[in-house]
Amino acid sequence: MxxxxxxxxxxxxxxxxxxxxxxxxxxxxxxxxxxxxxxxxxxxxxxxxxxxxxxxxxxxxxxxxxxxxxxxxxxxxxxxxxxxxxxxxxxxxxxxxxxxxxxxxxxxxxxxxxxxxxxxxxxxxxxxxxxxxxxxxxxxxxxxxxxxxxxxxxxxxxxxxxxxxxxxxxxxxxxKGDVRCAACKRGYAAFVVEECERLPSPYMMFCDSCFREFFFLHGHKIGRFTAHPYMPINRFTIL
Incomplete structure (x- = not known):
């Protein structure tokens, strides 16, 4: 740790x-x-x-x-x-x-x-x-x-x-707060996806491109899942 x-x-x-x-x-x-x-x-x-x-x-x-x-x-x-x-x-x-x-x-x-x-x-x-x-x-x-x-x-x-x-x-x-995409291993995580039956883990992180390709078809959501944007802590802006 x-x-x-x-x-x-x-x-x-x-x-x-x-x-x-x-x-x-x-x-x-x-x-x-x-x-x-x-x-x-x-x-x-x-x-x-x-x-x-x-x-x-x-x-x-x-x-x-x-x-x-x-x-x-x-x-x-x-x-x-x-x-x-x-x-x-x-x-x-x-x-x-x-x-x-x-x-x-x-x-x-x-x-x-x-x-x-x-x-x-x-x-x-x-x-x-x-x-x-x-x-x-x-x-x-x-x-x-x-x-x-x-x-x-x-x-x-x-x-x-x-x-x-x-x-x-x-x-x-x-x-460093940047995390690689769980799918392509190249892009940086932009979304955290949870409660999805098609994923092997309770939650996984995806880049924007893989998120759109794997979870949407012609802009429509595929299956059930919960997603929220991922923001590394070193990019926070305190207002």
Whole structure:
């Protein structure tokens, strides 16, 4: 398993700024009307623009789970605490420690108290949280799409580092988002096709040419399937 992105953060960087750096193709999914899959969609704007009914608009809620806390993002309209059913389930199981939820707004990386080990301190007045370096944590959004988050290093800021806070989180590495067509192996994926009886996998990606040739005859849809445009995360435009 290789990381999609590596980011450099400062202690006073906010958890919200980290959340905003996590880009995913699920947010840009545009539900295409049955039989109108060939109509063009300006997806370069679709990811973060409310005039398009994308998954980000349909499913705006998200959270980051670190140690024992669900940090819920309420920044988008109609956002809710989607960690509630998870917390209710965990409360019924003796194998889980108590967990809580709080607003992600205003939480800084330094507030996570990252350590090389996991420790929880409790008192009558305060509840202190400790994150663990190397421990996989979870970011969930767009319904049930999940990403692993791992804080793998901790050091002091040096003179050679960028000093301006607004330059963080800083992208150190980003995996290429281009995917080859499952049919011709030459073109780049333009559509994701799901729920098709003629495909050997639950979903497959096709270039525009193969998509039109395999799934349409004289412009008419062949069989049943669900399709949506594919946009690599490195082509997203945030508006």
């Amino acid at each position: 290789t990381p999609e992105r590596k980011l450099l953060l400062r202690g006073d960087s906010t958890l919200m700024s980290l959340r905003q750096k996590i880009l995913c193709i699920c947010d840009s999914v545009v539900e295409l009307e049955d039989g109108k899959e060939l109509e063009p969609v300006d997806q370069s704007r679709a990811s973060f623009c409310s005039e398009f009914v994308t998954h980000m608009v349909l499913y705006p809620s998200s959270f980051i789970f670190i140690h024992d806390t669900f940090y819920v993002d309420y920044s988008l309209p109609n956002s809710t605490d989607i960690s509630e059913p998870i917390r209710e389930f965990m409360a019924k199981k003796k194998c889980f420690d108590p967990v809580i939820s709080r607003n992600i707004e205003g939480v800084r990386i330094i507030d996570l108290k990252l350590r090389l080990f996991n420790r929880l301190h409790q008192s009558s007045e305060h509840h202190f949280y400790c994150g663990r370096l190397g421990q996989p944590y979870v970011f969930q959004h767009s319904g049930t799409c999940e990403h692993l988050l791992i804080f793998h290093d901790l050091r002091l800021l040096e003179k050679s580092d960028a000093q301006e806070l607004d330059r963080y989180p800083m992208v150190l590495y980003e995996k």
